[in-house]
Amino acid sequence: MSDEVNSAPVTGRKNTFFERPLPPGYRDELRALLAERPPDALRHADSLLVFQLGDLRLALPTRVAAAVAPVLHVARIPHRAGTVLLGLAAFRGDILPCCSLSRLLGLPEAETISARTLVLEESAGRRWAVPIDAVLGVRLAQEGALNSADAKLASHWLRGSYRDEEAGGFDLLNDETLFRQINLATA
Amino acid sequence: MSDEQHSGGLDDLSLLELFRFEAEEQVRVLQAELMQLEQGHATKAALEGLMRAAHSIKGAARIVGLDPIVGLTHVMEDRFVAAQAGIALVSTEIDRMLEATDWLARLQAVPEAEMAAWLATHTAAIEAFTATFQQSLPEAAPTPAIPRPEATGADPPARPSAPQPAKQEQENGEDIFALHTAQEPQTRERTVRIAADRFDEILSLSSETLVTSRDLANYGVMLERDRRALVRLLEQVEEAADSDRPAALKELDRQTAKLAARIADLDLLTRSNELTAERLYRTVLAGRLRPFSDGITAVSRLVRDTARDLGKAVRLEVTGEGTRVDRDILERLEAPISHLITNAIDHGIEPPGDRVAAGKAAEAHLRVRAGHENGRLVITVRDDGRGVDPEQVRRRILARSLVTPETASGLSDRELLEFLFLPGFSTREEVSTLSGRGVGLNVVQSMVQEAGGAVTVTSEPGAGTAFRLTLPVTRSVLKVLRVQVEGEIYAVPLVRIDRVAHLEPAALADAAESAAFEVEHNGQAIPVVALGALLGLSDHALPAGPLPLLFCSGIAFAVDRLVDEVEMPVRRLDARLGKVPGVSAASLDETGLPVLILDMEDLVQTALGRSASAEEPADSGTSAPHILIADDSHTVREMERRLLVRAGYKVTTAQNGQEAWNLLRLNNYDLLISDIDMPQMNGIELIAKVRDNPRLGRMPVIILSYKERDEDRQRGLEAGADYYLTKGSFQNDAFRQAVVDLIGPAEAPAAEAGGEA
Numbered sequence: 001m002s003d004e005v006n007s008a009p010v011t012g013r014k015n016t017f018f019e020r021p022l023p024p025g026y027r028d029e030l031r032a033l034l035a036e037r038p039p040d041a042l043r044h045a046d047s048l049l050v051f052q053l054g055d056l057r058l059a060l061p062t063r064v065a066a067a068v069a070p071v072l073h074v075a076r077i078p079h080r081a082g083t084v085l086l087g088l089a090a091f092r093g094d095i096l097p098c099c100s101l102s103r104l105l106g107l108p109e110a111e112t113i114s115a116r117t118l119v120l121e122e123s124a125g126r127r128w129a130v131p132i133d134a135v136l137g138v139r140l141a142q143e144g145a146l147n148s149a150d151a152k153l154a155s156h157w158l159r160g161s162y163r164d165e166e167a168g169g170f171d172l173l174n175d176e177t178l179f180r181q182i183n184l185a186t187a
Numbered sequence: 188m189s190d191e192q193h194s195g196g197l198d199d200l201s202l203l204e205l206f207r208f209e210a211e212e213q214v215r216v217l218q219a220e221l222m223q224l225e226q227g228h229a230t231k232a233a234l235e236g237l238m239r240a241a242h243s244i245k246g247a248a249r250i251v252g253l254d255p256i257v258g259l260t261h262v263m264e265d266r267f268v269a270a271q272a273g274i275a276l277v278s279t280e281i282d283r284m285l286e287a288t289d290w291l292a293r294l295q296a297v298p299e300a301e302m303a304a305w306l307a308t309h310t311a312a313i314e315a316f317t318a319t320f321q322q323s324l325p326e327a328a329p330t331p332a333i334p335r336p337e338a339t340g341a342d343p344p345a346r347p348s349a350p351q352p353a354k355q356e357q358e359n360g361e362d363i364f365a366l367h368t369a370q371e372p373q374t375r376e377r378t379v380r381i382a383a384d385r386f387d388e389i390l391s392l393s394s395e396t397l398v399t400s401r402d403l404a405n406y407g408v409m410l411e412r413d414r415r416a417l418v419r420l421l422e423q424v425e426e427a428a429d430s431d432r433p434a435a436l437k438e439l440d441r442q443t444a445k446l447a448a449r450i451a452d453l454d455l456l457t458r459s460n461e462l463t464a465e466r467l468y469r470t471v472l473a474g475r476l477r478p479f480s481d482g483i484t485a486v487s488r489l490v491r492d493t494a495r496d497l498g499k500a501v502r503l504e505v506t507g508e509g510t511r512v513d514r515d516i517l518e519r520l521e522a523p524i525s526h527l528i529t530n531a532i533d534h535g536i537e538p539p540g541d542r543v544a545a546g547k548a549a550e551a552h553l554r555v556r557a558g559h560e561n562g563r564l565v566i567t568v569r570d571d572g573r574g575v576d577p578e579q580v581r582r583r584i585l586a587r588s589l590v591t592p593e594t595a596s597g598l599s600d601r602e603l604l605e606f607l608f609l610p611g612f613s614t615r616e617e618v619s620t621l622s623g624r625g626v627g628l629n630v631v632q633s634m635v636q637e638a639g640g641a642v643t644v645t646s647e648p649g650a651g652t653a654f655r656l657t658l659p660v661t662r663s664v665l666k667v668l669r670v671q672v673e674g675e676i677y678a679v680p681l682v683r684i685d686r687v688a689h690l691e692p693a694a695l696a697d698a699a700e701s702a703a704f705e706v707e708h709n710g711q712a713i714p715v716v717a718l719g720a721l722l723g724l725s726d727h728a729l730p731a732g733p734l735p736l737l738f739c740s741g742i743a744f745a746v747d748r749l750v751d752e753v754e755m756p757v758r759r760l761d762a763r764l765g766k767v768p769g770v771s772a773a774s775l776d777e778t779g780l781p782v783l784i785l786d787m788e789d790l791v792q793t794a795l796g797r798s799a800s801a802e803e804p805a806d807s808g809t810s811a812p813h814i815l816i817a818d819d820s821h822t823v824r825e826m827e828r829r830l831l832v833r834a835g836y837k838v839t840t841a842q843n844g845q846e847a848w849n850l851l852r853l854n855n856y857d858l859l860i861s862d863i864d865m866p867q868m869n870g871i872e873l874i875a876k877v878r879d880n881p882r883l884g885r886m887p888v889i890i891l892s893y894k895e896r897d898e899d900r901q902r903g904l905e906a907g908a909d910y911y912l913t914k915g916s917f918q919n920d921a922f923r924q925a926v927v928d929l930i931g932p933a934e935a936p937a938a939e940a941g942g943e944a
Contacts, residue, residue, distance in 0.1 A: 075781040076675050078722035078769045085764070088773060088781040093387070093394075095773050095781050097761055126763075183897065186763060 050136040050170050051118060054107055056152060057136060057170035059162070064175045066121035067091070068135050074098045084185035089129040091119055098129040099182055105153060122179045141172070203299045209247040209522075210295040213240040217288045225281045229270070238267035239630065244291060246525060250485045252492065255306070255313040256294060262320050263287055269324070283320055290316070390756055396464040397777050403457045407450060414446045479557040479566075480508035482517040482524075489525055490553060493532045500539050500550040501532055507557035512564060516658050520566070523631040523642075524555065527568040527654050530628065535572030535652050545649065547571065569653040575646040577603045594849055602852060604644045608632045609845075609868070641879040665757050665774075667784065669750035670737070673724040676782055678755055678774060679737060683787035686738040687749065692729060704729055706736065706743050716794045718744040722769055722785075740791045753777075757784060765904040765911075769793065792885055812857040812930045813837040817847035817873060818891070819865045823914065827860060827891070827922075834923060835933030844868030848876055851883055857930045863892040863903065871906045878907035887929040891922065 048059040072089035080087070089098040096119065102108075118130045139162070153171055157178070163169040220237045245260035263284060270276050276284070290313055297305045421439045424432065487503055494501040512520070531553055536542075539549040554569045577600045584606055585595050610629040635642045635656050646652040667678035668687070692704035692715040704715040715736065719725045721744070729745055736743040755774040760767060760783075771786035814836050818824045828838045839856070841847035845868040847861065859877060863870040870890060877883045889910045890903040903911040909929060916922040 073780045075773075075783055076673075076724065077764070077767055077783065078724065079767065081723060088761070088783070090775055090779050090781045093390075093775070093779070095758060095761065095775065097763055183763065183900070 046141045048139045048141050050139055051132045052134040053101055053132050059170045059172045060175055064120050067119040069117045072117045096127050096129045101130050203251050206247045206251045207295050210244055213244045214292050216240040221284050234271045238264055250489050255310045259287055259317045262317055394777055398779055400461040400464040407453050407457055410450050417443050476511040477514050477517050479510040479512050482520040493529055499536050501553050502550050503553050505555045510557040519634055523634045526631045531570040535570040537573050564658040566656040567653055571651040574648040574650055574652050576648050580606055665755055667755050668752050670746040671748040671750055672746050673719040678782050678784045683739050684737050688736050689733045690736055691733045713743045715743045715745055718746050739787045742791050742794045762901050762905045811837045811933050814858045815839050815856040816860045817841045818862040819843055844873035847873055858887050860889045860891055874906040874908055889925055
């Protein structure tokens with residue numbers, strides 16, 4: 001931005017900084033700056049959130065994981081008992097549909113104590129609450145590490161599996177399939 | 188401060204500012220759609236959008252008396268109508284349209300104080316432009332005379348002329364500096380518009396404050412516990428005789444006293460904090476409601492101007508101005524009401540001479556009334572004009588081949604009037620700048636429907652026409668009774684409850700089923716229904732002994748516990764869930780937990796349906812469920828029909844939404860299966876009509892469409908479909924399964940009925 005704006009003296013109450021005419025080109029410059037999307041430092045395209053769900057260690061891209069919340073109270077929805085839709089949960093003043101990932105993935109329903117709720121963001125403003133057992137951490141997705149030969153889930157749910165020694169391995173869910181199936185199962 | 192001062196409500200805005208808001212939005216539509224058009228994407232929807240945008244600006248400009256703009260937008264609208272009729276816009280015409288849009292954008296950026304000067308400078312140019320534009324219009328577009336601009340009665344301008352902002356800025360509808368130029372008058376800066384989302388956010392934040400203040404109260408309890416522990420410690424020290432005892436004792440004593448003082452302080456703090464939080468919460472809640480008069484600020488001016496333009500004498504009477512209306516709804520009311528008023532004066536009300544000849548007062552009486560009825564906001568716009576002639580409507584329906592002559596002759600007056608809401612339907616032969624294009628009523632209907640309401644029309648030939656807009660109050664704040672059912676808290680709207688009582692239901696002696704109970708209420712036997720079972724939460728039998736019962740429309744609903752009576756802000760149920768039986772909305776309680784608000788009308792219907800079907804076993808033989816299919820593709824229709832007939836259902840088909848709607852009104856069907864894209868009336872409109880109809884409202888509906896996008900699915904579910912399937916679902920049996928889910932399997936293959944309607 002132009003220096004002349006900052007260096008001009010403030011001469012009086014009536015002629016304050018904000019009332020002065022704008023230097024040429026200032027608007028265009030500022031508009032261009034504002035139009036530029038700021039880099040999203042926390043959501044790298046290639047970082048993964050790894051979490052525990054029953055016996056499984058699963059992962060999703062962090063860009064779809066909006067937040068991790070403590071266990072939320074879930075209000076049961078009439079006539080939807082036993083379906084993937086567990087009910088409605090309140091999160092930061094929003095009411096979100098809460099879904100059972102275990103039921104969706106067809107996992108045996110071990111009555112695990114869901115310690116956390118993962119808030120997934122399918123698209124801007126379209127969020128889902130999903131109970132999980134624990135957050136295991138954030139990993140960087142490394143190329144070439146994918147291998148879904150011995151995954152515990154059907155292949156259409158997965159983008160692949162990571163089997164590195166130190167992390168103990170995890171399966172990367174296909175978020176597109178996941179959201180599509182959540183939508184189908186709850187509508 | 189009062190909530191009025193906080194809210195930046197519509198009463199802070201001048202008419203011109205209201206126009207500006209409207210124009211701002213529509214100019215954006217025009218710009219975006221015209222660019223699309225230029226790139227060769229001239230879809231039906233885009234042209235419809237363009238035509239409506241021009242139409243809306245025209246209406247708004249008329250209200251504020253910007254006559255050159257009325258003329259300009261009228262020509263634009265004409266051209267879009269012609270384009271809809273197939274006369275495609277060529278590139279030079281799109282240029283001209285964009286140029287016209289630039290005029291609108293430029294005007295919208297002019298400060299109010301300088302409007303008169305701006306108009307004085309530019310009216311001639313706009314009119315010249317309009318005239319050239321009009322000359323170049325294709326033959327098919329009607330080109331009525333443009334009204335001459337009248338002198339605007341505004342004060343002489345403070346400044347000689349408005350600044351002419353750079354062109355490139357006006358083309359950008361989102362110029363971030365548009366509101367901050369130094370030349371902006373003061374009035375602009377005093378107004379703060381809060382997005383509805385932001386407002387809701389404030390609401391949830393304030394409820395969080397309430398939660399925090401309650402946490403503080405818990406903290407006080409904790410401190411009190413500590414003090415008691417200290418007291419116990421004190422007693423122990425007293426028992427243990429020692430030389431140090433006096434000093435220790437003294438210290439303990441001092442600590443205890445200090446702690447007690449602290450608790451007292453904390454207690455005061457907590458109380459004031461809780462009060463503040465509660466006040467904040469209530470203020471914000473109240474801020475959602477505005478008086479009805481705020482939504483119709485421009486109406487009296489509109490009536491005056493329209494009546495004068497048309498040479499009619501009209502007296503306006505507004506009642507219920509103080510009716511509190513949810514701001515969301517209020518914002519959507521002005522446009523439909525303005526449409527209805529323009530319509531009434533143009534179509535309904537006769538010229539003074541005709542009125543006198545018909546034995547009426549020369550001055551017509553136009554009444555706008557708002558009020559709450561049965562928990563709904565009801566607005567009526569009633570004129571004492573010539574009314575609508577049902578036979579004229581019938582002739583018009585036939586002339587446009589909307590239905591077969593047999594169907595037309597069977598339509599009742601009320602059904603005939605409903606055709607007035609069809610897109611493009613008008614009883615008027617000639618088109619004026621005011622109305623006659625049939626856009627108006629259809630727009631009114633879609634706007635009211637968007638706000639979650641319905642509009643009906645009644646008319647008495649010779650005596651006048653009345654439009655009745657029924658809107659839900661469920662967008663605002665609801666007084667509810669919270670009840671506990673199977674461990675879950677649900678909210679029941681108080682207006683739906685006739686009475687609450689603790690009574691012991693008596694088992695019916697002659698009931699075949701063991702779970703039939705009833706209670707005596709006002710000398711009547713009322714069936715008792717366990718709410719938990721009705722909501723599908725459990726199938727427990729009613730416990731013995733007196734139970735809390737909610738009496739609603741002849742049914743006693745048994746609950747586990749009555750919790751309390753509170754006011755709750757209402758939120759729409761997430762559209763992703765579709766229509767949940769028995770639930771109308773959701774809310775967050777004061778501790779931030781989600782609570783569902785029950786749809787008692789639905790539950791009463793379900794309960795009645797249950798007992799009715801229990802009493803009358805379905806007549807055997809001819810009881811195959813009857814399904815109505817609406818699809819414009821012959822192939823798809825035939826495929827669905829064969830599949831369902833093979834599965835044992837009775838099937839009737841219709842080729843479009845209008846045909847299906849006519850059939851639905853005449854016959855009883857158990858299920859409607861509809862396509863989305865159909866001529867005359869599309870699937871979304873059809874479903875909206877079904878959901879709005881008291882008799883058909885609960886009917887199960889499946890959408891079967893080629894559209895697979897999420898937005899389409901959402902639109903379908905929002906309109907009220909129970910299932911949204913894509914046409915691929917024939918292959919994977921999802922289609923048949925959905926039918927079975929909704930209406931159960933058919934007993935045995937039945938003969939097909941109806942055929943092509």
